[in-house]
Amino acid sequence: MTENSYAQRRSEIETYFDRTASDAWTKLTSNAPVSRIRQTVRAGRDDMRNTLLSWLPDDLRGCRILDAGCGTGAVAVELATRGAQVLAVDLSATLIEIARERLPSDIGEGHIDFEVGDMAALATGEFDHVLAMDSLIHYDVADGINVLNSLAPRVSKSMVFTHAPSTILLEIMHATGKLFPRGDRAPAIQPVSPKRLDRMIATQENLESWERGRVSRINSGFYISQACELHRR
Secondary structure, X not given: OOXXXXXXHHHHHHHHHHHHOHHHHHHHOOOOOOOHHHHHHHHHHHHHHHHHXXXXXXXXXXXXXXXXXOOOOHHHHHHHHOOOXXXXXXXXXXXXXXXXXXXXXXXXXXXXXXXXXXXXXXXXXXXXXXXXXXXXHHXXXXXXXXXXXXXXXXXXXXXXXXXXEOOHHHXXXXXXXXXXXXXXXXXXXXXXXXXXXXXXXXXXXXXXXXXXXXXXXXXXXXXXXXXXXXXXX
């Protein structure tokens, strides 16, 4: 991992979600009215969340799961209602506060520990699964893969995550910085082709015993993201 680039991007992400666009993301992850552009992003995120969750077992009792980049907690809540013990981590103290406020009074047999900070630093202990929805995409691709490589020795079953696929539309959108109106734009995302992603994963020592599973691309207006599954052989 390139420590300087990772740390710099981590700081940019924290500033974005805590200060620059905290109100926008609070609305986006709720039922509040939003612009047409954000409606497509909301719909895409809903589809992606449902896709990643569908790749995990319905019964997660006895499982410990890392929700890496948990945002306002929608994924963590769903995992807990299936019985999981969830460590939900996010850089943004603002989003974690919202997640705690939105936590239902009854999540069944599961439990959620919300933590503010770096997913790579706080993800201690063993996990059955890791879920990283639209969190690694904000880092340099190599740094994001290195995070997965660092987690792999302590994950027993699967890691499901998203990346920005390299498409003409997405390349243009990110090059021009028009995913959100000026002032609310997220840190730049680096699109990568699935083939290049596979080649980069293949170079990681801790991922040698892992293989690619399912993939699914969600394309909803201004939201384009690709879900990937890695599981132990």
